[in-house]
Amino acid sequence: MSKRLIDLQHITKSFDGQTVLDDLSLYIRENEFLTLLGPSGCGKTTTLRIIGGFERPDAGRVVFDGQDITDLAPNERQLNTVFQKYALFPHMTIAENIAFGLKIKKKSKAYIEDKIKYALKLVNLDGFEKRGVDSLSGGQQQRIAIARAIVNEPKVLLLDEPLGALDLKLRQDMQYELIRLKNELGITFVYVTHDQEEALTMSDTVVVMNQGYIQQIGTPQDIYNEPTNAFVADFIGESNIIDGIMQRDRLVRILGVDFPCVDEGFGSNVPVDVVIRPEDVELVAPEDGMISGDVTSLVFKGVHWEMEVLAHGYEWLVQATQMRPVGSHVGIRVDPFNIQIMNKPESNDEKAVETDA
Amino acid sequence: MRKIRGLKRQLLAGPYLVWIAAFTLLPLMVILYYAFTTTSGHPTLLNVTSIFASVHFKSLLLSLELAFLCTAACLLLSYPLALALSSLKTKRQGFIVFIFILPMWMNFMLRILAWKMLLSNNGVINMVLEAVGLPALDVMNTPFAVVFCMIYDFLPFMALPIYNSMSRIDKGILEAAQDLGAGRATTFFRIILPLTAPGAVSGTIMVFVPALTSFAISDLLGGGKVLLIGNVIEQAFIQEYNWNLGSGLSLVLMVFVIASMALMNSRGDEGGVGIC
Amino acid sequence: MLKKLYKLYLVLIFLFLYLPIGVLIVLSFNDSKSKVQWGGFTLKWYGSLFSSESILEAFWMTIFISLGSALIATVIGTLAALGADAMKKRGQAFLIGAANIPLLNADIVTGISLMLLFVRFTRLGMNTVLLAHITFNIPYVILNVMPKLKQESRTTYEAALDLGATPLYAFFKITWPQILPGVLSGFLMAMTMSLDDFSVTYFTKGAGVNTLSTMIYTEMRKGIRPEMYALSTLLFLIALTLLLIMNFGPSAKEKEKS
Numbered sequence: 001m002s003k004r005l006i007d008l009q010h011i012t013k014s015f016d017g018q019t020v021l022d023d024l025s026l027y028i029r030e031n032e033f034l035t036l037l038g039p040s041g042c043g044k045t046t047t048l049r050i051i052g053g054f055e056r057p058d059a060g061r062v063v064f065d066g067q068d069i070t071d072l073a074p075n076e077r078q079l080n081t082v083f084q085k086y087a088l089f090p091h092m093t094i095a096e097n098i099a100f101g102l103k104i105k106k107k108s109k110a111y112i113e114d115k116i117k118y119a120l121k122l123v124n125l126d127g128f129e130k131r132g133v134d135s136l137s138g139g140q141q142q143r144i145a146i147a148r149a150i151v152n153e154p155k156v157l158l159l160d161e162p163l164g165a166l167d168l169k170l171r172q173d174m175q176y177e178l179i180r181l182k183n184e185l186g187i188t189f190v191y192v193t194h195d196q197e198e199a200l201t202m203s204d205t206v207v208v209m210n211q212g213y214i215q216q217i218g219t220p221q222d223i224y225n226e227p228t229n230a231f232v233a234d235f236i237g238e239s240n241i242i243d244g245i246m247q248r249d250r251l252v253r254i255l256g257v258d259f260p261c262v263d264e265g266f267g268s269n270v271p272v273d274v275v276i277r278p279e280d281v282e283l284v285a286p287e288d289g290m291i292s293g294d295v296t297s298l299v300f301k302g303v304h305w306e307m308e309v310l311a312h313g314y315e316w317l318v319q320a321t322q323m324r325p326v327g328s329h330v331g332i333r334v335d336p337f338n339i340q341i342m343n344k345p346e347s348n349d350e351k352a353v354e355t356d357a
Numbered sequence: 358m359r360k361i362r363g364l365k366r367q368l369l370a371g372p373y374l375v376w377i378a379a380f381t382l383l384p385l386m387v388i389l390y391y392a393f394t395t396t397s398g399h400p401t402l403l404n405v406t407s408i409f410a411s412v413h414f415k416s417l418l419l420s421l422e423l424a425f426l427c428t429a430a431c432l433l434l435s436y437p438l439a440l441a442l443s444s445l446k447t448k449r450q451g452f453i454v455f456i457f458i459l460p461m462w463m464n465f466m467l468r469i470l471a472w473k474m475l476l477s478n479n480g481v482i483n484m485v486l487e488a489v490g491l492p493a494l495d496v497m498n499t500p501f502a503v504v505f506c507m508i509y510d511f512l513p514f515m516a517l518p519i520y521n522s523m524s525r526i527d528k529g530i531l532e533a534a535q536d537l538g539a540g541r542a543t544t545f546f547r548i549i550l551p552l553t554a555p556g557a558v559s560g561t562i563m564v565f566v567p568a569l570t571s572f573a574i575s576d577l578l579g580g581g582k583v584l585l586i587g588n589v590i591e592q593a594f595i596q597e598y599n600w601n602l603g604s605g606l607s608l609v610l611m612v613f614v615i616a617s618m619a620l621m622n623s624r625g626d627e628g629g630v631g632i633c
Numbered sequence: 634m635l636k637k638l639y640k641l642y643l644v645l646i647f648l649f650l651y652l653p654i655g656v657l658i659v660l661s662f663n664d665s666k667s668k669v670q671w672g673g674f675t676l677k678w679y680g681s682l683f684s685s686e687s688i689l690e691a692f693w694m695t696i697f698i699s700l701g702s703a704l705i706a707t708v709i710g711t712l713a714a715l716g717a718d719a720m721k722k723r724g725q726a727f728l729i730g731a732a733n734i735p736l737l738n739a740d741i742v743t744g745i746s747l748m749l750l751f752v753r754f755t756r757l758g759m760n761t762v763l764l765a766h767i768t769f770n771i772p773y774v775i776l777n778v779m780p781k782l783k784q785e786s787r788t789t790y791e792a793a794l795d796l797g798a799t800p801l802y803a804f805f806k807i808t809w810p811q812i813l814p815g816v817l818s819g820f821l822m823a824m825t826m827s828l829d830d831f832s833v834t835y836f837t838k839g840a841g842v843n844t845l846s847t848m849i850y851t852e853m854r855k856g857i858r859p860e861m862y863a864l865s866t867l868l869f870l871i872a873l874t875l876l877l878i879m880n881f882g883p884s885a886k887e888k889e890k891s
Contacts (some may be wrong), residue, residue, distance in 0.1 A: 367716050367719045367724070369712040369715045369718050370716025370728060371716070371773075372712060373709050373710065373713035373728070373771060374713075374728075376739060376767075376768065377731045377732075380747065380750070380765075380767075381731060381735060381751055381768065384743075384746035384747050384750040385734075387746060387750050387753070388742070388746040388749055434646070436641070437642050438642065440639065441640070441642050441643050443811075444635075444639050453836070455645070458876070460651065460654060462825060462872040462876050463654065463865075463868065463869050463872045464828065464845065464846060464849070464868050464872070465829050465830075465846065466831055466845070466846045466850055466853070467657070467854070467865045467868060467869070468653070470657070470849060470861060470865065471654060471656065472653055473853065474656065474657070474660075474695035474857065475652075475653055475656060476737075481656055509653070513650075556847075559688070562737070570739035570740065570742070571741075572741060573832070573835075573850060576854075577850070577854070590795070591741070594745060594748075601747065604749065607741070607745050607746075608741050610741070610742060611739065611742050612844070614737075614738065614742075616790065630693070
């Protein structure tokens, strides 16, 4: 395990009396690609801006490489930011933009020239030195913003929704580009996005946030397969989240029917949230299902069909490669391994989830 | 059909084109005519070349000097003002900016009156100075009083366009500069200054031209001792009834105005002329 | 730290701008002719202000000239902007270039050149002042209306035609509401410029006609009467009201959006 590079300790921040972050603690390891993921207003950008030094926390410390940097200005920190709207200097050429940080550090001319060449090559824009900012497309500006940041050899690169303004195709290309860059540079990336697909594709670690609280930290696989609460389950991909009652270990009652599952230790007769991913719902003949219902809608999505099945008063979202026409009577089966049991919200941070949902 | 409709709409500009011809272009022709003729109507260059007569030349130099001083002072005062205004919270900014433009909209003459009253030898400033035991100022009827009043009169014309172009700078750009290691000074000189240059240019034009051509301020606060080129021209018309000389000197003044604007406009825009 | 310096600086500039005005206002209520002694509160200067024939005459003249010239300039300027909008680039550039002449030229030259023209054809007086003010007011109207026309107005106008509106109907239902804020702020700006003008009026007014600016000028050359303080206070309040309307009135909201 590599060492902790950034340590956020009990960070609290509020704007105009509104708490945005409440006692948030988080560490980021060296060479990690960590993504802060959450809906707008969840505090992810504020967290990033506190790391970058653009906001000062009301309480708590920011420790970087063993040194407390809470009170350092952004220009005194060894990290660089790629801004959401690029924030290129409009009155400078591309080369001047990239050279900006190096000139402040009083690097030699030859060194700067080399660095500009190297950086432009890295972002696949060789020969753009003399161009003006206005002549570039959004995607190109984004690459220049990255080049401008990385020539300073920061230990950490902070990226604030850098792909937010690009169109879908470009966004997907840039995702692979960023992974490649990260591997080539061998530095830490802290990435902010509200796009769960981006987060799952690129990250080593995903931090799911909501209303100023961290909901879950884990690998993309963890987050997707084993969400810790209904908010995460709902935010990452689509899910059926159903009220259930834990009968005893490995048996849960949903919509009046007992389903075998693999979870233990919830006690008996305890209300819980049950999460079932739509692709884990199997449609079978009515007599073979655990419960049965009627297909109410059918949409073709390319790789699969998406259906809604009304069974025992709940609209089940189902993704399957075989379609069932609207109105047909079907049975529903769920493998015990694919049933996720979660406690109902109790603790403070989970309540935040409740008010949101 | 389309073309005809377009043409019809163009005709709406007709009255204004007539107006331009009658009241903008024609008067300029008349001034040209007077400038290059003698009182009896013979062609001459003397009216224009008389700018080199020592009295006229001196007043032109003094006008240029005071206009430069006034413009420089306004520039130096306006940048911190614009920085201070943009550092305010956005909610309060609108109102405070409003407070700072308000004096600009008070009658020009009254602003002169206010300063005349403050500066005069038995005026308020000297009373305050005396009260705290300092020697009284004797600035009335000096170029200093004139420049001071010019700065007061024209400061908002400089501060506003600079503030406008400063508030148009994306905050992200300033943060990016800081992120890349720039301190306050570097951010100001490498980012803010170049990006507000268009505002500073239009502000400079809006201060320099009236300062260069003003005659009322020097007349009222200079007590006849501070003779600017505007005063020379005014006297030629109003006191000496020498319209030819006055026109000739006006023409020279216009050349200076156009030259200073061409000089500034080579790197400015016209965006800053608006009010708010 | 820096914030405190900024605040201090704002206060200093504020004092620089308002101290002179404040002193004028205080003196307008001073029951003593002295500039520096407080002789008790009085409204008598306001009284004598309103009984002074010459001041009242200049006041009404100023109101008439500024309202009249702003009104006529608004009509001509709005029409010109509409016409220019239909023109090709070159015609537009010429029109805007011409509009810039009185805007950027020195006031004294504008005033003199108009005077030289006027005296050839007529006697100087109220009419010539009015003509002169219209001349320098039109550009302000054009400058305020043109940007409104450039925005979405053309496409929405064409959309209206597409939906079956006649050009005249489309203009009044679609284009006019869109440019109205520009027309209004152009009008207000023209009026304020006219209220504030001294140089052009000075050269085109002839004997016996005075606006407030030229009257105060003449008065000030003779010495300062306390009635002037009262007048200043009133004019300051008028400027305040006008600017409040411009900044926080209906047309200002439009501006915030753009």
